[in-house]
Amino acid sequence: MSASQNSDVRTLLVKIFGKDRPGLTAGLFDTLAAYSVDVVDIEQVVSRGRLVLCALVTAPTAAGADEGELRATVHSWAEALGLQAEIISGVGDNRPRGSGRSHVTVLGHPLTAEATAAITARITSVGGNIDRIFRLAKYPVTAVEFAVSGAETEVLRTALATQSSEIGVDVAVVSAGLHRRAQRLVVMDVDSTLIQDEVIELFAAHAGCEEEVAGVTAAAMRGELDFEQSLHARVALLAGLDASVVEKVRAEVRLTPGARTLIRTLKRLGFQVGVVSGGFTQVTDDLKERLGLDFASANTLEIVDGKLTGRVTGEIVDRAGKARLLRRFASEAGVPLAQTVAIGDGANDLDMLNAAGLGVAFNAKPLVREAAHTAVNVPFLDTVLYLLGITREEVEAADGEGAEH
Numbered sequence: 001m002s003a004s005q006n007s008d009v010r011t012l013l014v015k016i017f018g019k020d021r022p023g024l025t026a027g028l029f030d031t032l033a034a035y036s037v038d039v040v041d042i043e044q045v046v047s048r049g050r051l052v053l054c055a056l057v058t059a060p061t062a063a064g065a066d067e068g069e070l071r072a073t074v075h076s077w078a079e080a081l082g083l084q085a086e087i088i089s090g091v092g093d094n095r096p097r098g099s100g101r102s103h104v105t106v107l108g109h110p111l112t113a114e115a116t117a118a119i120t121a122r123i124t125s126v127g128g129n130i131d132r133i134f135r136l137a138k139y140p141v142t143a144v145e146f147a148v149s150g151a152e153t154e155v156l157r158t159a160l161a162t163q164s165s166e167i168g169v170d171v172a173v174v175s176a177g178l179h180r181r182a183q184r185l186v187v188m189d190v191d192s193t194l195i196q197d198e199v200i201e202l203f204a205a206h207a208g209c210e211e212e213v214a215g216v217t218a219a220a221m222r223g224e225l226d227f228e229q230s231l232h233a234r235v236a237l238l239a240g241l242d243a244s245v246v247e248k249v250r251a252e253v254r255l256t257p258g259a260r261t262l263i264r265t266l267k268r269l270g271f272q273v274g275v276v277s278g279g280f281t282q283v284t285d286d287l288k289e290r291l292g293l294d295f296a297s298a299n300t301l302e303i304v305d306g307k308l309t310g311r312v313t314g315e316i317v318d319r320a321g322k323a324r325l326l327r328r329f330a331s332e333a334g335v336p337l338a339q340t341v342a343i344g345d346g347a348n349d350l351d352m353l354n355a356a357g358l359g360v361a362f363n364a365k366p367l368v369r370e371a372a373h374t375a376v377n378v379p380f381l382d383t384v385l386y387l388l389g390i391t392r393e394e395v396e397a398a399d400g401e402g403a404e405h
Contacts, residue, residue, distance in 0.1 A: 010059040011040055011090055012067070014074060018083035020051035028055065031077045035060035035070045040093055051083075056094065097131050098150030101176035104160065105387050108169045109378045111142035115167045120146075122163045127151045137392035140258075140380050145389065147176070157373070165369075172374035172387040174358060185335040186266055186384075187295070187326050187352070189344035190277035190284060193362050194381070196254040199279040200234050203301075203308075206245045209237045223347035223367055227278060227318040231299065232311075239310025243303045246282045253283060258382030261395065263291050265385055268398040272333045276325045278317055278348055295329045323351035343384060344368070360384055 016028060025044065037057040044053045060070045071087050078085035106119055123130060128151035136143040148156065157173040164171040191198045204213035213234045220230040266273050274295025277284050281300045288296035299317050302309040315321065322344075330337050342349070342356035345364040353359030353372045361372035362381065369375040376383055385395055 008091060011092060012037075012057055012059060012070070013088040013090065014055045014057060015086040015088070016051065016053040016055075016078060016083055017086075018051055018078070018081070020046045020049050024051060024081070024083070025053060027077065027081070028053065028074075031074055032057060032070070034073070035065045037061070037070075059089075098127075098129055100128075100152040100155075101147070101149045102128075102151070102153045102156050103174050103176055103389065104146040104148050104156065105136070105172040105174075105389075106144050106146070106169055107141050107171075107376065107378060107383055107386065108144075109141045111144065111169065115169045116144075118163055118167050119160065119169070119171065122159050123148055123151070123156065126155050126159045128156060136386045136389070137383075137395075139392065141378050141383055141386075143383065143386040143392075145386075161370075164375075170374070170376050170378065170383075172360075172376075174373075174387070184270065184339055185272050185274070185330055185333045186341045186343065187274045187276060187329055187356070188342070188362075189322070189346065189349050189352075190275050190287070190298070191279050192345045193343055193349075194256060194259055194275055194287070196256050197252070199249065199253070199277075199283050200238075202249045202252050203238050203241065203245065203280075204234070206248065207238050207241050213237060220346075220348070222365055227348045228316050231278065231316065231318070235301065235312055236310040238301070238308045241308040243306045243308065245308075246301075250283060250286050253287075256379070256381045258380040260291070261382040262384060263293070265382070265390070265395050265398045267292060269390070269394075272329075272335070274325075274329045276317060276322045276352065278322075280312075294333070295325075297325050319348040319351050322349060323355045326352050326355055341384070341388070343381075358387070360387060 037060055039055065039057055041056040059067055074087060075085050104123065108115055120130060128148045130146050131149055132147040134145045136145050153173055153175040160171045160173060188194050198217055200217060201210055201214050204210040216230050216234050219225045220227050263273055272294040274293055275284055275287065277298035279298050281298045284296045284298040287293065297317060299312045300314050302311045302313045317325065326340060326342055327337060330340050337355065338357040340356045341358045341360065342352045343360045343362050344353055345362050345368060347365065347367055350368060350371055353361065359373045361368045361375040363377055363379065364375060374387060382395065
């Protein structure tokens, strides 16, 4: 029976500290092998070239061997390599982790000691215990993941949402489990999310009514106006524009920093990616082709005799429409809704964000940040990858053309 199954089995925690180099882990276990010990647990961390290696093993069982001899041998091995060793006796395995397991991802730009202290204190205050800490990325933001047990995910999420806004870091809380890496469909808004622009304002600039349109757009995104009414009012101002303006607007569109990296990485890791937009198919169809997206849906500007009529055709993509399209894309992709991720910034994204397994408010309005599962407030779209537990190293390995920034 293993130590993890029998709490009465005597165990030793062997801790090694010092300058890292190849072969140390193998060397330690070669040394321990002479005493016929079983490995119960292993942890290893390397920071700035300094190693901390912990091995939890059963007490020696080899004929004629005793614990004192093992201790002396390990210390001699470590000393010969310029390392320090510490061996602590005990019984059984590590204590079991509490129920209610979550991943807490913290994004800082920078991540300060003050912010880290506040986050960890809040985790403790709701009964959570930090079991492991792992750095996901150091650039363009510092992203650190805490494995937490002992507190329910929703309790943690609520407690940390207020804390994160107060100290200026982004915190995402998701329940632990295999489903996290099973989130295989990502759907995002376009204007001010995938791209830096509001497409209708680009059209309006060519029509000479940019200020008027921008004011209506801002009110709609704050949730102060019905989206469909505001859409018709803004599009009406474009009546008479020559259809050649479409190509000009496509050329003016600016992708959000990290957008290409996000999409390339997701695609190479087997995700499907789509966009839904209150903007126009004249732009989203072009983005779908350029970026290799799997799905795209938006409103369509009516063009007659080479001119914009000031009307849209077909089904309106509004707040409810975006959630409906998320469900449609998930069905077509064969992905349960619980395994989808939605990203958006405006009030008309809220239904979609709440319908997805994980809703991410990206540089969003306060109303949206408060309602979404989590928020990202740095200007790099690929930081969403860290919320999925994907490390910077995985991003660089998957993104063969090189990450942006």
